[in-house]
Amino acid sequence: MPTPLVVSEVAKSFTMHLRDGIRLPVVSNVAFSVKAGECVVLGGPSGIGKSSLLKMVYGNYAVDSGQILVDHEGRLVDLATADPRTILAVRRATLGYVSQFLRTVPRVAAVDVVAEPLTARGVAAAEAKATAEAMLARLNLPRELWQLPPATFSGGEQQRVNIARGFITDHRILLLDEPTASLDATNRAVVVEMIAEKKAAGVALLGIFHDEDVREKVADRIVDVSAFSPRKSAA
């Protein structure tokens, strides 16, 4: 079986046209891979480009050069050059993402937000909903919130909805952007447990964890992003 995620020679900069076109280099020569059943954690100080790197892998950020190779349904897809339709197919079936903040859709109930990745893949609505409820229960989201749209939830509640949504599928690759940032100790422990289960199921995980305790429990390997940063020599 090929390695689920291989990032090679990736470079990224932002050109700020509204600031006289100045060019901000973010990273260059990024190279690492994530094996099945492994949790790789991106390390380095804030602002070094960790979140940017996750967004590049997910396709939210374009890259200037290099390759992001994903094993998608038995074939290799280069997300750096794939067309939008391919990226969406990869996200639907292979590549999951738990973002730091939930982007809420008006009027959609929390339980449906969580169930959506399953229904998008053709799972029957009732089954998807039952699975979503089980996820929310496990993450201790009060039952009376399940039918409400998450827009008015607290930060920690929204984050749990986000985690449930990201973990509900059996995607082979999962990207985690500080999934435990606003959680209490009990729920942090639940997430650590869920990550361990994903690893046991052979999922390749790539994440950012500022919480040292969580990082120590989940990380198999730390990739230091400052090694790819143009600022490392300036600092």
Added chain:
Amino acid sequence: MTDAPLLKVRDISKFYGARIGCQNVSFDLWPGEVLAIVGESGSGKTTLLNCLATRLMPTSGSVEYRMRDGQMRDLSRMSEAERRFLMRTDWGFVHQNPADGLRMAVSAGANVGERLMAVGERHYGNIRETAGNWLGRVEISVDRIDDQPRAFSGGMRQRLQIARNLVTAPRLVFMDEPTGGLDVSVQARLLDLLRGLVQDLGLSAIIVTHDLAVARLLSHRMMVMKDGVVIEQGLTDRVLDDPREAYTQLLVSSILQV
């Protein structure tokens, strides 16, 4: 996933005399895909939409559409009768102003039923039942079926227009600022409804909007237009999170945060 595009657009240009409406626009639209065309007023997005939907004759370029039998047909080579039939059955067109897409002096039920009759449905009871179902789907109470849209609020009219368009199970829907002119709570309801319908029915849609939040919520892919030209396109969240062109960066940075 189907392996053939529904719509193939090649080098569409429209000039109004010497003035550019839109220029050299090319793209493929795939089944189930929602494309948003964004840009400020006068950027050519509505001109482009009208050229695609055969409401305007492009000056040059071609638009091909895959018919239900799988054949790709060049729209400019179709007879007027064929085009009209396509418009009434396999396509929908949602106007910004519902009065442009509805018949204001006939009942809500008849507005929905009319399109059904265009595809050959003749049984009054069936038509009324289907119309009633569709009113329910767009959250209009069935006891309003005999009222004229004149008696409806703006949001209800827009939902009725959507029901009228979707009742024939079209494969492609064009929308021109579908949420423009509605107040925000009505807009949210309409967006949620559209999102659900597009998902459930597997519709393809092309949505013209100047509202980037609408584009983010509804579309998979996005094209940014300026002065009649597509200056940037790609996956919707890529364009919005990492805009590359100066004009797109300006648009994205101009969004008000709540």
